[in-house]
Amino acid sequence: MKSAMLEVERLEKRFDGVRALAGFSCTVREQEILGLIGPNGAGKTTFFNALTGFVRPDGGQAAFRGQALIGLTPYKAARIGVARTFQILRLIRRLSVLENVLLTFPNQAGERLRNVFFRPWTCRRQEAGSRKSAEGLLEEVGLAEKRDDLAEALSYGQQKLLSLVCCLATGAELLLLDEPVAGIAPEMIERILEAIRGLPRRGKSVVLIEHNIGAITQVCDRVVFMDAGAKVSEGTPEEVRNDPRVIEAYLD
Numbered sequence: 001m002k003s004a005m006l007e008v009e010r011l012e013k014r015f016d017g018v019r020a021l022a023g024f025s026c027t028v029r030e031q032e033i034l035g036l037i038g039p040n041g042a043g044k045t046t047f048f049n050a051l052t053g054f055v056r057p058d059g060g061q062a063a064f065r066g067q068a069l070i071g072l073t074p075y076k077a078a079r080i081g082v083a084r085t086f087q088i089l090r091l092i093r094r095l096s097v098l099e100n101v102l103l104t105f106p107n108q109a110g111e112r113l114r115n116v117f118f119r120p121w122t123c124r125r126q127e128a129g130s131r132k133s134a135e136g137l138l139e140e141v142g143l144a145e146k147r148d149d150l151a152e153a154l155s156y157g158q159q160k161l162l163s164l165v166c167c168l169a170t171g172a173e174l175l176l177l178d179e180p181v182a183g184i185a186p187e188m189i190e191r192i193l194e195a196i197r198g199l200p201r202r203g204k205s206v207v208l209i210e211h212n213i214g215a216i217t218q219v220c221d222r223v224v225f226m227d228a229g230a231k232v233s234e235g236t237p238e239e240v241r242n243d244p245r246v247i248e249a250y251l252d
Contacts, residue, residue, distance in 0.1 A: 096147065102127075
């Protein structure tokens, strides 16, 4: 069995008395795709927000490769290797597809004014490397021909695919994907699932929130079912799908 990349123990979070996370625990292994399913309000996105610094849990702990995540700001969580997408896409709509990807590369020399004036060749060399990498990522997912289009000109499915590419450009080892195939056409679903399926070959681990049970079954190694902020069931996609507690709460 592969070692754990992420270890989460008894996370708690309340909003105005509502228990959004109720002692939630889980692990994510190296090069694994873990599905996270459950009804609306089950606490799935709150779990992502807690891991990435968008909300502060009331209790519990989480560690990525042994380093504490709870208490880190979003940019610090990304810096140590945890990146995410959002249900409401956070692309810069008036920038091009390529520019959106370029902005997500970390530690760019040109972000420091001193480098711009005293190390311009270093900045240009790094920018050229980033552009080549960005174009390569867009080519892999079939968006290369859209690289000069504004992000807002893409279809909704293409925007979701671009959001995934931006996640990859951060270099993060753990990707938290929040409903990456919700609300898009079937042909785009297949393209996105194909991209997600290939992530472990890049050395990535994935936690995938999704209501599309077919998509979960296709790409996930394990599945966790949540309800009312707590873990109800865990196992292979088939085991969880056939769990009577899951059928009663969600799938029936």
